[in-house]
Amino acid sequence: MALKDNYLESLRRQVAEVEPHDVAALCAAGAVLIDIRDHDELADGSPLSAQAINRGFLELKIETVAPSADTRILLLCANGTRSLLAADALLRLGYRDVRSIIGGFGRWKQQGLPFATIPQLDNTERKRYVRQLLMPEVGMQGQLRLKQSRVLLIGVGGLGSPAALYLAAAGVGTLCIVDDDLVELSNLHRQIIHCEEMVARPKVDSAAQRLRSLNSSAQVSALRQRIDEHNVDAIVSDYDLVVDGSDNFSTRYLVNDACVKWSRPLVHASVFRFDGQVSVFLPRSGCLKSPCYRCLFPQPPGTDLAPSCADVGVLGVLPGIMGTIQALETIKILLDIGDPLVGRLLCVDGLSGEFQMLDVEPDPHCMCCNQSDVALQPQTRLPKVQ
Numbered sequence: 481m482a483l484k485d486n487y488l489e490s491l492r493r494q495v496a497e498v499e500p501h502d503v504a505a506l507c508a509a510g511a512v513l514i515d516i517r518d519h520d521e522l523a524d525g526s527p528l529s530a531q532a533i534n535r536g537f538l539e540l541k542i543e544t545v546a547p548s549a550d551t552r553i554l555l556l557c558a559n560g561t562r563s564l565l566a567a568d569a570l571l572r573l574g575y576r577d578v579r580s581i582i583g584g585f586g587r588w589k590q591q592g593l594p595f596a597t598i599p600q601l602d603n604t605e606r607k608r609y610v611r612q613l614l615m616p617e618v619g620m621q622g623q624l625r626l627k628q629s630r631v632l633l634i635g636v637g638g639l640g641s642p643a644a645l646y647l648a649a650a651g652v653g654t655l656c657i658v659d660d661d662l663v664e665l666s667n668l669h670r671q672i673i674h675c676e677e678m679v680a681r682p683k684v685d686s687a688a689q690r691l692r693s694l695n696s697s698a699q700v701s702a703l704r705q706r707i708d709e710h711n712v713d714a715i716v717s718d719y720d721l722v723v724d725g726s727d728n729f730s731t732r733y734l735v736n737d738a739c740v741k742w743s744r745p746l747v748h749a750s751v752f753r754f755d756g757q758v759s760v761f762l763p764r765s766g767c768l769k770s771p772c773y774r775c776l777f778p779q780p781p782g783t784d785l786a787p788s789c790a791d792v793g794v795l796g797v798l799p800g801i802m803g804t805i806q807a808l809e810t811i812k813i814l815l816d817i818g819d820p821l822v823g824r825l826l827c828v829d830g831l832s833g834e835f836q837m838l839d840v841e842p843d844p845h846c847m848c849c850n851q852s853d854v855a856l857q858p859q860t861r862l863p864k865v866q
């Protein structure tokens with residue numbers, strides 16, 4: 481008998497094995513199911529509840545999904561052999577209850593158990609995102625999550641330019657940009673997605689062209705229109721998350737109200753001369769402590785307190801910083817990692833170089849996030865005259 485067969489035979493006497501049809505009950509009781517097959521094999525599908533950790537990285541990454549040595553771990557490979565070897569490795573590492581699934585994914589399918597086909601990154605994408613894939617907070621699953629994400633950007637000006645560029649570069653699969661302006665020469669000191677050749681062209685065309693040249697696999701939709709009460713619901717509800725790069729209060733309120741209504745995370749930022757602010761609003765997204773934009777600013781300040789960039793100027797770097805933070809917050813939310821700026825307003829003073837964090841509480845009297853959906857319907861509806 482070959483050495484390998486002898487070894488496997490001895491492992492089968494030491495390692496507990498489990499039938500595929502018993503896995504669901506074990507997972508319901510807290511077990512962690514890990515699919516250790518290679519990326520190419522995963523293209524055939526993987527159990528719905530499985531986490532994919534390639535065999536080569538198993539010992540290195542296991543603690544990200546099983547932080548306790550008492551966690552019950554179920555390992556799946558193609559036919560139940562590699563999972564046996566992997567189980568032995570995890571037992572040596574110190575885990576106390578590791579089981580190999582008999583017959584692997586082949587037997588899983590024979591038993592008619594549910595699985596999903598997992599979209600995969602191709603070789604080019606793996607090379608492109610290798611620095612992100614190296615981080616356990618992103619990894620293959622996170623990168624795929626970014627690829628499947630749909631992000632709406634309101635405005636491709638000073639804030640939207642860096643936000644859109646970094647999101648496309650990071651691998652967010654679908655980006656929609658909404659803007660009805662044309663590129664002007666005076667935009668170029670801060671709206672870095674545009675260039676001289678695009679002056680007088682629609683901003684969305686300029687931005688879409690730049691984003692597609694940066695990442696040809698990104699699906700970029702360009703809506704050359706002003707977002708208003710007639711189109712906001714249809715647009716906002718079609719995306720996972722909204723990045724607000726608008727420069728006026730009426731648009732911010734409109735977008736905020738739609739995000740509250742459709743439970744979409746809203747990543748907000750604004751700039752003024754050398755100052756910037758950024759925050760994240762998640763009302764009705766399972767985050768009870770999240771305010772909305774109206775909680776922060778119930779009323780628009782007068783034009784003397786909030787003049788526009790066109791009136792008072794803005795240093796081009798400031799929207800670059802704030803839009804980049806918006807991209808960071810967006811990626812954190814999409815990947816469900818870190819602590820998004822929920823209930824916090826990050827204020828950047830460009831001149832002093834100081835960053836200040838202010839707490840923002842939900843307003844119990846907020847006209848938007850504390851009322852029923854009925855209150856969010858257009859206020860202009862009048863009773864019909866009989």
Ligand SMILES: [Zn+2]
Nearest residue numbers: 772775846849
């Ligand atoms: Zn509110």
